[in-house]
Structures are given as structure tokens and as C-alpha cells.
Amino acid sequence: MAPSAGHWSLPGGPLEESELLGSSLSRHLAHKVELKEIGFLEQLETRSDVTRDPRGRVLATAYLALVSSEYDPTVPGDTKWCDVEDLPDLAFDHRSIIESARERLRAKLTYTNVAFALAPKTFTVATLKSIYEACLGHSVSATNLQRVLIRRGTIESTNGVVASSSLGGRPATLYRFTHHHLRVTDPFAIFRPPHGAPSENLAPSGSPSRVAPSTAVRGRAHR
Amino acid sequence: MAPSAGHWSLPGGPLEESELLGSSLSRHLAHKVELKEIGFLEQLETRSDVTRDPRGRVLATAYLALVSSEYDPTVPGDTKWCDVEDLPDLAFDHRSIIESARERLRAKLTYTNVAFALAPKTFTVATLKSIYEACLGHSVSATNLQRVLIRRGTIESTNGVVASSSLGGRPATLYRFTHHHLRVTDPFAIFRPPHGAPSENLAPSGSPSRVAPSTAVRGRAHR
């Protein structure tokens, strides 16, 4: 039962009979890694490469799980947190899984409010900036970050402020996310329905167009 | 082995040992539905609900497969193409799978060039408009569609034109897609790195920030 010897691997484990994939993952994270505070969980993709596990054919469904930076979950001795920019050698296809997870996170950070799962309950813009920079991999302007997220209604200011540091400086306002479930905050504006008629019917009366959205279905029962 | 009697179902079938999920799907589509001309194939998600199949526990990985409108694949007698707006009763969770497939297609149509897999090799803007309308479910302006896709470099005009119909009208230019593999044409402009320094490093030298992108890994081998 020894996986690729000398390599690290992502936490996870076999799916039980009568268990959902998502529940299975939560179970493994809680039991083996003592990780219970997951603010957001999303399925990524199922890997089916026949040679991905040298021990034989194993299908693996990868998930993205986000943990707030205000928790710092202690993990067992055989487990550690790794900076994504400085990963050790990884078993199986786990390196590429991490890459696709990061891609997904990057995308979702830009058009949804997922950051609610990464930030503390209340936070300063400076803190949020660090979180975005860590995920996106490039610098982010605190000024514009604040304004964009306020404008979108993603975050709102609380009354609280945080004491300024020993070096002085204006005390920072504390903000919070307005919602704690996934919301699309930047629906692709493009190709949206015309202003006048949001749900306008699209069959132009006399048009002989044969184009229609369709799907192949098979009926294996009586017909 | 009878699935939900009296219901239609999506084409597909069991995964063989030593077979990739994607290959398996192509095989089932080719054999059972005689569908070979797939221009784009993408994994959607794996459904694990314990009760999704009344016969017992079955995991299913759904795919989105696009077929060009210039093919009209003949399908066996037990199979038919259905307008997405007018689906029959479907077995299992297939209805909800179709919904998420459509969501995915809608999104990808707006920020990628996937439409290359739906359109004929060359086409008029009117044809493309019908395709977009069918997928998006709302009307689309031919004028703006053309300009946006040209500006993005997604399509380009050929020299050819198509004869005008018997009612007159200016003959339409034929266009083609500039690429026939998936490309992101509208990268989310938001939170992009600052102009001056596209790949600027983000550690602000003396910053003691502890925030870093990290991932939990478990080492079950010797360490």
C-alpha cells in the first residue's frame, strides 16, 4: 500500500460505498489532516490516466478546498503546508492537479466573491490585497481592489478600525464580505441580451433557420 | 439491465479497464450513436449521488461534446436529437447534467472561441448569429457580433461571398475561425497585473507578510 516512495502527495483517500465524493473528501481531510474549517469546496476534474498510479488503475476526482487565513490548522507530523511557489516532488499527477486548481482559483477570484472563503471575518484592505496577490501571483493595487469590490457590492465596510502599527499611519477600516456563499459578481457583460428586451424570444417569425440547440438522447426502453 | 423504463437518457456507457474517460465517451458515441465528428470535447463533472441510479451505486462523469452544424449525423432508431428547450423526460440526473452543460457552453462562448466547433468551416455572420442565439438563449446583434469577434481576432473574412437569396439583399461575406483549437479570447481584464510590470515580483522586500499561497500535502512514505 506504499504510494510513490519518498514523494509527498495531496491528502485524500478511497471513496466508500454510499458516500458522495465531496463528503468523502471532507471526511479524509478531517480525519487525516484535522482540517475541518473549509469555507469553500468545489469539484475540479476526474483524472483517468491509466498510468497515473503505478500500482494500477485508479480514478481520482480532484477538489479545490479553501481555508480561511484566520485559521492555521495544525496538521499531523506526516503532513505540512507548502508554498505553492515552492512545492516538493509530488507523487502521481498531483503537481498538475495543483496547477489546475490554481488556475481555477485565479479565475474565480476575478469574477466571483470566493475570497470570502480565504479572508478572515473582518479584514483590512491591506490583508485582502496580500490574499489576492498570493493567489494571483502578481501585485494588486490596494486602492483599486477596494473600489472594485465595493462597487460590485462584494465587500462592505464595518464601523470598526484596526489600531495603526507602531510606525504610525492612519488606522485601517475593517471590511467584511457581504455574502458568504459563492456569487458571480462580474457576469461576462459580453453578448448579453439587448437592453430593451431581456428575455425576448429569438425566433424571427418567418425565419426558416434550422439552427436550434439540441442534444442527442438515447431511449433504450420501449418506445 | 433496463434503465429507467420509458425515459430517454444521454448516450454513454461503462468505462473499460485501461481506458481514459474521454476515449471511452468517444467510443460509445461512435459505436452506439454513430457520432464521430466531435469538434470539441470537455469534461464537465463527476456525479456521485448514491441514489442517482436506482439500480445501485454508479459514478458518472459527464462530458460536453460539440458537433458542427454542417454535419447532421444520422442516429440509430433508438436515438434522436432533441431541442434543448423541449426535452422529453430524462432518466437519472441527466436533465441536470444537460443544464450544467449548457451553462458551461454559454460561458465559454462568451470568453473563448469554442464556436469554431459549432460553425461550418466558412459561414456568414447570419449563420453565426443563429448559432450564438441557439446556445445563449437570447437574441444577438449580428452587427456587434461581427465586430467583436473580428476585433478579438476570433474570426476573419475569406474572399468568398455567398449568393444573395431570391429576395435580393447584399451578398454575405464568408468568414472563418482563425483558430480551431480552444483559445481564451477575452481574458478577464480585471485584477490584471499593472501595466508597467507584467511579471513583477510581488514580495515587497521588507514586508513581513505571512500570507502565501500554500497547499497541504501528506507524505506517507519515509521522511
Next chain:
DNA sequence: CCAAAAGTGTTCTTACTACACCCATGT
């Protein structure tokens, strides 16, 4: 010359970026 369909010119609007400037606190 008129109708029909295709395509272009032009303006409007929205939403983000850039950057100068002002604010509040500690030493």
C-alpha cells in the same frame, strides 16, 4: 426605384487603471 439583407460610422456607456492628492495616526 424600391425592398431586403449585409456591413460601416459614430456615439454612448460602463467599468477598470493610473496617479495625484488628502487624512489620521505615532514618534
Next chain:
DNA sequence: ACATGGGTGTAGTAAGAACACTTTTGG
């Protein structure tokens, strides 16, 4: 006072929506 970090004002810009107008064909 002045350094430091937080926040606002304001102009610049990119890209799509809307709509009037021109172009090219058939009757």
C-alpha cells in the same frame, strides 16, 4: 513637524451596446 500607511478625487482608456446610415443585390 514629518514619516507612514489608509483612503478619495479625478482623469484616462478599452470594449461593448445602440442605432443611424451606406452598400449591394433582386424584382
